[in-house]
Amino acid sequence: MADPSFISQRGSTEAVEEGLALAPKFDADGLITCVATEAGSGEVLMVAHMNAEALRRTIESGEAWYYSRSRKSLWRKGETSGHVQRVVEMRIDCDQDAVWIKVEQLGPGACHTGRRSCFYRAVPLGKAGAVTLEFRDGDKSFDPKAVYRDKA
Amino acid sequence: MADPSFISQRGSTEAVEEGLALAPKFDADGLITCVATEAGSGEVLMVAHMNAEALRRTIESGEAWYYSRSRKSLWRKGETSGHVQRVVEMRIDCDQDAVWIKVEQLGPGACHTGRRSCFYRAVPLGKAGAVTLEFRDGDKSFDPKAVYRDKA
Numbered sequence: 001m002a003d004p005s006f007i008s009q010r011g012s013t014e015a016v017e018e019g020l021a022l023a024p025k026f027d028a029d030g031l032i033t034c035v036a037t038e039a040g041s042g043e044v045l046m047v048a049h050m051n052a053e054a055l056r057r058t059i060e061s062g063e064a065w066y067y068s069r070s071r072k073s074l075w076r077k078g079e080t081s082g083h084v085q086r087v088v089e090m091r092i093d094c095d096q097d098a099v100w101i102k103v104e105q106l107g108p109g110a111c112h113t114g115r116r117s118c119f120y121r122a123v124p125l126g127k128a129g130a131v132t133l134e135f136r137d138g139d140k141s142f143d144p145k146a147v148y149r150d151k152a
Numbered sequence: 153m154a155d156p157s158f159i160s161q162r163g164s165t166e167a168v169e170e171g172l173a174l175a176p177k178f179d180a181d182g183l184i185t186c187v188a189t190e191a192g193s194g195e196v197l198m199v200a201h202m203n204a205e206a207l208r209r210t211i212e213s214g215e216a217w218y219y220s221r222s223r224k225s226l227w228r229k230g231e232t233s234g235h236v237q238r239v240v241e242m243r244i245d246c247d248q249d250a251v252w253i254k255v256e257q258l259g260p261g262a263c264h265t266g267r268r269s270c271f272y273r274a275v276p277l278g279k280a281g282a283v284t285l286e287f288r289d290g291d292k293s294f295d296p297k298a299v300y301r302d303k304a
Contacts (some may be wrong), residue, residue, distance in 0.1 A: 005281060005282060006282055019285075020273075020285045020286075022285060033199055035199060037194065042193065042195070044243075059276075059277055059278075059283065087277060089277075090274060091273060091274050092274075093198070093271050094265050094270045094272070098270075100199075115246075118247075119245050119252045120243075121244055122243050123242040124211075125212075125214045125239060126214050129158060130157060
């Protein structure tokens with residue numbers, strides 16, 4: 001269990017939005033959404049989730065920890081790949097149900113598919129009907145099979 | 153109901169991650185996470201949710217539509233405040249459970265509290281124990297009481 005002492009009870013809307021206490025709104029699964037952007041470029045690298053323990057470890061260590069919903073486990077970003085995220089700044093939003101971390105992404109990329117960012121496909125705008133995605137920055141910057149070789 | 157014709161059935165992991173079909177993974181409530189960043193600065197303005205209909209309308213119109221979980225209704229960003237978001241580019245992530253829109257934010261801000269961004273407080277890093285948030289870019293750019301005057 002996470003030491004809950006770093007988290008405050010959620011008070012009034014005014015307190016949550018204008019106060020200085022960290023009072024995250026975890027969802028029914030105990031998770032909060034986290035957006036990681038690259039500090040230099042502003043590019044969104046990934047969207048993932050944190051539970052209280054991942055949030056605490058990220059705050060204390062300055063490195064990104066997440067909670068994997070598929071693996072149902074705490075996950076230090078880069079623990080397998082070495083592609084650690086150093087957190088330059090963490091922010092929380094008005095109703096405290098999302099955090100934004102600006103990171104320095106170590107290694108060639110954040111995405112398990114081998115790209116720098118998970119957002120390597122664009123959705124064309126201004127048209128109705130069936131959508132055909134378009135690759136953008138879709139070249140792989142590393143070989144995921146080699147990086148994750150020893151993992152299932 | 154949304155016309156589902158713009159959405160494809162989710163196939164294999166390979167198809168979802170490397171294919172060109174839009175096959176979003178909506179959660180149990182029928183929602184997908186959306187991150188809106190300011191096209192010019194790369195600043196994260198807000199994190200919100202879209203249902204299939206909000207996604208379809210955003211794609212077709214090039215303006216941001218969301219689904220409000222608190223109001224349980226479709227919501228055109230700016231419909232009350234006039235602070236419309238023009239979508240410059242939309243991207244979808246590897247497993248298609250999050251979208252990223254780069255927007256031009258019309259008007260003084262995106263946040264219902266009166267700030268440009270919802271992320272106006274920082275979480276200090278590198279310390280254990282109780283957290284005290286710090287305002288960053290916390291000045292209000294508009295008066296929410298005036299802008300939302302006629303709304304509950």
